[in-house]
Every structure is written in C-alpha cells, then in structure tokens.
Amino acid sequence: MYRFMVIAGTRPEFIKLAPVIKAILEFKDIELIFVHSEQHYDIELSDVFLKELNLPSPHEFLNVGSGTHGEQTSRLLIECERVMRSYAPDLIFVEGDTNTVLGAGLAAIKLNLPLAHVEAGLRSYDRMMPEEINRKVVGLCAAIHFAPTKRAALNLIYEGIPPKKIHVTGNTVVDACLFFSKTAKQKSTILSDLGIQKDKKLVVVTAHRPENVDNERNLREITEGIVELGNDGHQIVFSVHPRTKKMLEKMRFKYASVDSFFLSEPLGYLDFLRLLLEADLVITDSGGIQEEALTLKCPCLTIRRNTERPETVEVGANILIGANKNLLVKYARKILLDQNFSSKMRPSFNPFGDGRAGERIVKISRDHCSEGIQIDSPTFLERPPMIFKLLKVSESLEGLTIAALKKKFPEIEVTLVYDLEGKPLFPQNDLTLRKDWSIRIIESY
Ligand code: UD1
Numbered sequence: 001m002y003r004f005m006v007i008a009g010t011r012p013e014f015i016k017l018a019p020v021i022k023a024i025l026e027f028k029d030i031e032l033i034f035v036h037s038e039q040h041y042d043i044e045l046s047d048v049f050l051k052e053l054n055l056p057s058p059h060e061f062l063n064v065g066s067g068t069h070g071e072q073t074s075r076l077l078i079e080c081e082r083v084m085r086s087y088a089p090d091l092i093f094v095e096g097d098t099n100t101v102l103g104a105g106l107a108a109i110k111l112n113l114p115l116a117h118v119e120a121g122l123r124s125y126d127r128m129m130p131e132e133i134n135r136k137v138v139g140l141c142a143a144i145h146f147a148p149t150k151r152a153a154l155n156l157i158y159e160g161i162p163p164k165k166i167h168v169t170g171n172t173v174v175d176a177c178l179f180f181s182k183t184a185k186q187k188s189t190i191l192s193d194l195g196i197q198k199d200k201k202l203v204v205v206t207a208h209r210p211e212n213v214d215n216e217r218n219l220r221e222i223t224e225g226i227v228e229l230g231n232d233g234h235q236i237v238f239s240v241h242p243r244t245k246k247m248l249e250k251m252r253f254k255y256a257s258v259d260s261f262f263l264s265e266p267l268g269y270l271d272f273l274r275l276l277l278e279a280d281l282v283i284t285d286s287g288g289i290q291e292e293a294l295t296l297k298c299p300c301l302t303i304r305r306n307t308e309r310p311e312t313v314e315v316g317a318n319i320l321i322g323a324n325k326n327l328l329v330k331y332a333r334k335i336l337l338d339q340n341f342s343s344k345m346r347p348s349f350n351p352f353g354d355g356r357a358g359e360r361i362v363k364i365s366r367d368h369c370s371e372g373i374q375i376d377s378p379t380f381l382e383r384p385p386m387i388f389k390l391l392k393v394s395e396s397l398e399g400l401t402i403a404a405l406k407k408k409f410p411e412i413e414v415t416l417v418y419d420l421e422g423k424p425l426f427p428q429n430d431l432t433l434r435k436d437w438s439i440r441i442i443e444s445y
Pocket residue numbers: 010011012039040041042045066067097098099100130131208242243
C-alpha cells in the first residue's frame with residue numbers, strides 16, 4: 001500500500017490537481033491524503049471548486065490564509081511540516097508555483113520526503129515575478145519533475161536536474177478543461193443568466209497579477225482598453241479576483257457607458273469554461289487561462305510582457321501585449337473583426353498534450369514508488385567528480401534510441417542532445433539519434 005499526499009490551496013491548483021486525484025483514486029493500493037492549505041479560502045475561490053471538480057473532502061485544512069509573502073510562506077512551511085510528519089507519505093504532490101508549493105517544497109526536502117512537482121520546468125526568466133522564484137526553488141526540492149512539455153523539461157536540464165527524474169507528460173489542465181467542458185455545456189446556465197447574445201462578440205477578461213492589479217496605472221490601461229471594446233458594441237465579462245476588487249474599488253472603476261459589461265465575482269469552473277467555449281477573445285494575465293484558451297480554441301491576449309508558457313505564443317494562439325491600452329484595443333479589434341487573423345489563433349496542435357497527463361503522472365509515480373524513490377541523484381553524488389562531455393554521434397550509434405544507448409553504456413548519462421542545427425532536444429527514451437548530432441553526457445573521470 002502506498003500513501004500519496006496531495007497539497008493544494010488555490011483555485012488553479014484544485015483544477016490542475018483534480019485529474020491527478022482522480023487517477024490516484026483509481027488505484028486500490030494507493031491511499032490518498034488530501035491537504036487544503038487554505039491559501040484561498042473564499043467560497044468562490046475554494047469550496048466551489050472542491051464541489052464542481054468532485055474532489056474528496058480534505059483530510060487536513062492548514063488555515064494559512066492571506067498575508068505578506070513572509071507571513072504566508074512561513075505559516076505554510078510550519079503547517080506542511082506538521083502534516084508531512086504526521087502522515088509520513090510515500091510521495092507528496094504539489095502543482096505549479098504558488099506560495100503553497102514553495103512552503104510544501106521546503107518542508108518536504110527538509111524532512112527528506114520525496115516530492116513530485118506537477119507542471120515542473122516552466123520559466124518566465126523574470127525574477128521580479130514571485131512565482132518564478134517559487135518554481136525554481138521547488139525544482140530544487142523535488143524528487144520527480146512532471147514537465148508538461150519538452151521545452152519545460154529542457155529548462156530543468158539547464159538547471160542541472162538529471163533527465164531520469166524528468167517526465168514529459170502534458171499538462172493536467174488539458175485533462176481538466178476537456179473533461180469539465182462537457183459538464184459545463186450540460187449544466188452551466190451562465191449564458192442565459194447574463195443574457196449573452198449570439199449575434200454580438202463576447203470578450204472574457206481576468207486579471208490578478210500584482211504587477212497589473214496592485215499598480216493603479218497598469219490596471220487603468222487594462223480597464224480603459226476593455227471599456228473601449230465595450231463601447232465598440234462587444235459584450236464584456238470581467239471576472240474579478242479579490243486582489244483586483246480592492247484596486248477597482250479604490251479607482252472607482254466605471255463602465256456605465258457600455259451596454260453589455262458584466263463585472264462578476266470569481267466564477268465557478270463550469271461557468272467560466274462555458275464562457276470560454278463561447279468567447280471570441282480572452283484577455284488575461286492568468287497562467288492557466290493561456291493554456292485553456294489554446295485548448296478550447298479561443299484567441300488569447302496576455303496582458304503581460306513575458307510568459308512561462310511560450311508554447312502558446314509559438315503556435316500562434318496567444319499574443320503578449322503587456323498592460324498597454326493601445327495594444328490591447330489594436331489586437332482585440334483585429335481578432336474580433338478580422339476572421340482570417342483570428343482563425344490563425346486557433347491552431348489544431350496542442351503543445352500541452354492529449355488530456356491524459358493525470359493518469360500518466362500517477363502511473364509513473366507508482367512505478368517510482370515500487371522501485372524506491374531516490375531524493376538525491378546517485379549519478380551526481382555517488383561517483384564524484386563528474387564531468388560533462390560533448391560527443392558526436394558516430395555511424396555506429398546512428399539509429400539508436402536514447403533507451404538503447406543507456407542500455408549499451410550504463411555508465412554514462414545523456415543530459416542533452418543537439419541536432420544538426422544545434423537545436424537542443426530533450427533526451428527522451430524514444431528519441432532516435434542521427435549521425436553527426438551531438439550528445440552531452442555526464443560521466444566520471
Ligand atoms: C495566488 C498565487 C498566484 C496564483 C493565484 C491564483 C502566490 C504568490 N500567488 O495569487 O501565483 O496565480 O493565487 O488565483 O502564491 N484573497 C481573498 N480571498 C481569498 C484569497 C485571497 O480575499 O480566498 C485576497 C486577500 O486580500 C489576499 C489577496 O487576495 O491578500 C491575494 O491572495 P494571495 O493568495 O496572496 O495571492 P493571489 O493574488 O490569490
């Protein structure tokens with residue numbers, strides 16, 4: 001019998017860990033311990049999701065609440081340490097990059113307990129973003145890294161994480177949003193509740209990043225932009241996070257000039273998905289919504305200057321506009337009025353996977369547990385000193401997969417592969433080597 005602890009505490013963590021919890025519950029030999037940190041505690045950010053996502057009742061509530069980063073993280077560290085000691089789980093799951101993840105990561109590594117990081121390896125390379133620090137720190141704490149894409153896996157490789165600890169699984173947000181979209185279509189009444197009209201365009205808006213909503217100037221740029229779109233005759237639904245509500249009240253935000261402007265409390269998942277399915281455009285600074293918009297084929301404008309989800313931009317589904325009214329209005333009009341332009345923002349390829357990430361993650365985790373999870377990497381620690389070498393793929397190695405190469409030379413570890421153009425490739429087991437590619441290996445003297 002294995003004991004898996006899942007720690008979540010904010011809206012996106014409930015959503016993205018729901019597929020993992022569902023997959024855990026399918027194994028008779030895994031006991032689930034579900035811990036709610038209560039970083040989010042309002043009904044609209046917490047209970048609604050537990051209910052709609054059919055999550056089991058949490059075994060533990062940590063009551064960490066809001067506060068400064070120091071206050072919140074220290075309470076998380078103390079409380080996570082307490083529950084981890086008391087349950088001694090075989091594996092602990094966290095998802096993403098919130099302070100809940102940071103607290104749990106630090107507690108786990110200090111107790112030498114194995115941590116599985118879901119949605120590992122995302123990097124915006126923006127150190128002013130609190131989440132970037134959290135992601136990097138939890139990367140140091142984790143024993144298993146579930147990277148949604150090969151690009152995310154490469155970010156981890158660059159930071160020295162051994163490839164055998166990294167699994168490319170797809171993002172569980174795809175599992176969640178595809179699965180719950182069906183329920184949303186059947187159950188949500190949000191379109192009729194708001195009186196959404198089919199013959200008008202629909203724009204959905206969310207904003208909650210501190211750089212946008214704690215900064216009055218930036219929030220003004222965003223709100224003036226969306227009011228202008230409303231004045232064009234489009235329907236606007238703005239789902240307001242509590243952090244954002246405070247600043248909107250301070251600014252005395254007004255939108256009376258617009259016919260169909262809906263300023264809403266945070267919406268439940270089914271209502272939010274129903275709106276996304278109907279929307280012609282989403283304007284957001286959310287991480288999860290960039291991924292969901294791509295998955296549900298809704299063009300996305302991201303009101304940030306960078307993203308840790310560059311795959312969305314690469315496939316053409318997302319445009320980064322910063323908190324800039326002029327760019328917001330310019331690109332929104334293009335998307336809403338130029339069908340040729342907007343159809344290119346609905347690519348058929350989804351870099352975040354096929355919607356089966358949750359079951360993959362749990363199966364790999366269970367296999368790891370049966371083999372015994374190593375928190376430290378023996379290749380780095382047991383045989384020092386280690387060196388990196390770059391080797392050319394010779395004719396005799398051509399056509400071998402990475403798995404076959406590992407079998408042939410068990411003493412080396414391939415950390416990176418470069419193709420003929422020097423493009424880095426994640427050394428996944430099924431990657432086939434071509435002549436004159438380079439492989440970066442690690443071996444002892
Ligand atoms: C947090 C995460 C962010 C994530 C977001 C998801 C960190 C550092 N940030 O941001 O990465 O994208 O959750 O939504 O972990 N508040 C309430 N009710 C609640 C929760 C919060 O009113 O239930 C208010 C409080 O005034 C609080 C503020 O919102 O101070 C911010 O909450 P906090 O959890 O610190 O950060 P988020 O902005 O929600």
